[in-house]
Amino acid sequence: MLGRRALLHAGLVLPFATVLPRPQAHAATATSSVDAMLATPWQARLHPADYLVSEKLDGVRALWDGSTLRFRSGRPIAAPAWFLASLPAISLDGELWAGWRSFDALSGAVRKDVPVDAEWRTLRYMVFDLPHDRRPFAQRASYLADLLAATAQPWLQAVAQTTVPDAAALQARLKKVVAGGGEGLVLHRADALWMPGRSEALRKLKVQSDEEGTVLAHVAGRGKYQGRMGALLLQTPDGQRFALGTGFSDADRANPPAVGSVVTYRYRDRTVTGLPKFASFLRVRAAE
Incomplete structure (x- = not known):
C-alpha cells in the first residue's frame, strides 16, 4: 500500500494546506432524469495504475442534489426524514446498499411510496462522486472521504478508493472481491473531470x-417453447439489435418483460461487430 507521500506525489491526495472551493448542489425537476456519469467495460489495454479502484456495489443508484434524493430517472426516493437530514447541501452520487446478495430486499425497500423506517435502518448510502464538481476525480474522492467522515453517520459512507500497480494486482483484487460476495470493480481515472x-x-x-x-x-418460441416467448429482441445502448434467448425461467417465458421495458443481461465477450456473446437474461430493471 502506498503511503501519503507517494500518493501526494502522484496527485492522488491533496496537501493539507490546499484550500478548495465548496462543491455546489444542482437541482433536478421532478420529471427530468438526473445527470450521472456512467461506466463502460474495462479493457485489457488500459493501465490500472492510472485509476482509482473501488468495489462495484450491487445497489440502487441514488443521486442527491442538495435537497432531494432521486433515482437516475429523476423520480424522488421516499427516504425517511432522519436519513435526509444528515446529507450535506451539495450534490452526491452513490448507491443505496444493504450488503452483498441483498438487492431484491433493498430494491423493494427504497421504491415504496411510504418508507418503512426499520428497512431503511438496515441500509447505507455509499457515495462515490460529487456531480458537477470541477476537480479531478482523485481530489474529489479525497474531499468526499473527509466530508462524509465528519458527519459521523455509520450509514453515510464514502466508497473506499485504492490504487493497484498493474494488471496482475487488479485481477487479484477482483478475485478477492468476488470471493467475498461482491460482483466486481469500478475503475475511475484519477485525473478525470x-x-x-x-x-x-x-x-x-x-x-x-x-x-x-x-x-x-x-x-x-418453437419446440418446447411453442406458445410462449422464445427470445426478446433487444436494442443495446449503442443502438444495435440482437435476440436474447437464454436465462429465462418458465414464468418469464409465460409472462415476458413488456415491450419498452429495460432488462439487464450478462455476457462473456463481444463479436467483431460489437454484439454481446453468450448473453443471458438477468433481471428487469424496476420502474422508477
Whole structure:
C-alpha cells in the first residue's frame, strides 16, 4: 500500500494546506432524469495504475442534489426524514446498499411510496462522486472521504478508493472481491473531470460483464417453447439489435418483460461487430 507521500506525489491526495472551493448542489425537476456519469467495460489495454479502484456495489443508484434524493430517472426516493437530514447541501452520487446478495430486499425497500423506517435502518448510502464538481476525480474522492467522515453517520459512507500497480494486482483484487460476495470493480481515472453520460474515464470490471437493453419485441418460441416467448429482441445502448434467448425461467417465458421495458443481461465477450456473446437474461430493471 502506498503511503501519503507517494500518493501526494502522484496527485492522488491533496496537501493539507490546499484550500478548495465548496462543491455546489444542482437541482433536478421532478420529471427530468438526473445527470450521472456512467461506466463502460474495462479493457485489457488500459493501465490500472492510472485509476482509482473501488468495489462495484450491487445497489440502487441514488443521486442527491442538495435537497432531494432521486433515482437516475429523476423520480424522488421516499427516504425517511432522519436519513435526509444528515446529507450535506451539495450534490452526491452513490448507491443505496444493504450488503452483498441483498438487492431484491433493498430494491423493494427504497421504491415504496411510504418508507418503512426499520428497512431503511438496515441500509447505507455509499457515495462515490460529487456531480458537477470541477476537480479531478482523485481530489474529489479525497474531499468526499473527509466530508462524509465528519458527519459521523455509520450509514453515510464514502466508497473506499485504492490504487493497484498493474494488471496482475487488479485481477487479484477482483478475485478477492468476488470471493467475498461482491460482483466486481469500478475503475475511475484519477485525473478525470466529472462529465455526465457514458464515459471512458469510468470503467467496470466483472468476471462476467453486464449491460442493459430495451425490449423491442417478443420473438415467438418453437419446440418446447411453442406458445410462449422464445427470445426478446433487444436494442443495446449503442443502438444495435440482437435476440436474447437464454436465462429465462418458465414464468418469464409465460409472462415476458413488456415491450419498452429495460432488462439487464450478462455476457462473456463481444463479436467483431460489437454484439454481446453468450448473453443471458438477468433481471428487469424496476420502474422508477
